Amino acid sequence: MTHSPAVLKQALTHVLAQRDQWWSTLEYDPENRWFRTWPCPIEAAEIRLMTWLPEQGTGLHDHGGSSGAFHVVSGVVREQVATRTVRGTYEIREKTHQTGDTRVFGTTYIHDMTNVEITPAVSIHIYAPSLTTLTRYHWNSLGPAAYMTDDVSAARA
Ligand SMILES: [Fe+2]
Numbered sequence: 576m577t578h579s580p581a582v583l584k585q586a587l588t589h590v591l592a593q594r595d596q597w598w599s600t601l602e603y604d605p606e607n608r609w610f611r612t613w614p615c616p617i618e619a620a621e622i623r624l625m626t627w628l629p630e631q632g633t634g635l636h637d638h639g640g641s642s643g644a645f646h647v648v649s650g651v652v653r654e655q656v657a658t659r660t661v662r663g664t665y666e667i668r669e670k671t672h673q674t675g676d677t678r679v680f681g682t683t684y685i686h687d688m689t690n691v692e693i694t695p696a697v698s699i700h701i702y703a704p705s706l707t708t709l710t711r712y713h714w715n716s717l718g719p720a721a722y723m724t725d726d727v728s729a730a731r732a
Pocket residue numbers: 633636637638686
């Protein structure tokens with residue numbers, strides 16, 4: 576099942592409205608980026624709540640064919656996106672997402688997210704369908720080069 580960007584955003588808005596229920600459950604882990612799942616208001620999708628201490632980041636990755644969206648609830652997150660140019664090459668485009676920003680992405684999206692500020696950040700993510708694998712990439716002269724695929728299903732965690 577695929578969901579439109581509007582439906583993904585609506586689901587994030589729904590979870591954001593439940594902030595009083597989950598905010599006190601958030602943890603900040605200096606060793607590994609922390610996340611937890613949260614009930615998803617739409618079918619065939621998954622919500623993850625994430626916290627980001629300063630300098631914590633994902634590295635360049637895809638979402639195993641899932642589309643998705645994220646919303647910055649608190650703090651600032653820098654995103655670097657592997658973007659195909661009209662010449663067929665790749666370039667990294669950088670965007671800084673402030674508190675309140677939302678980004679929707681498609682099934683082939685490759686990005687890196689990092690907290691480059693000195694204060695923690697919190698974000699809500701939705702993946703449709705639910706995440707199962709995630710492939711990691713190096714950046715080389717031709718663009719993103721896959722080097723590892725992780726099993727990242729929440730059921731396994
Ligand atoms: Fe991602």
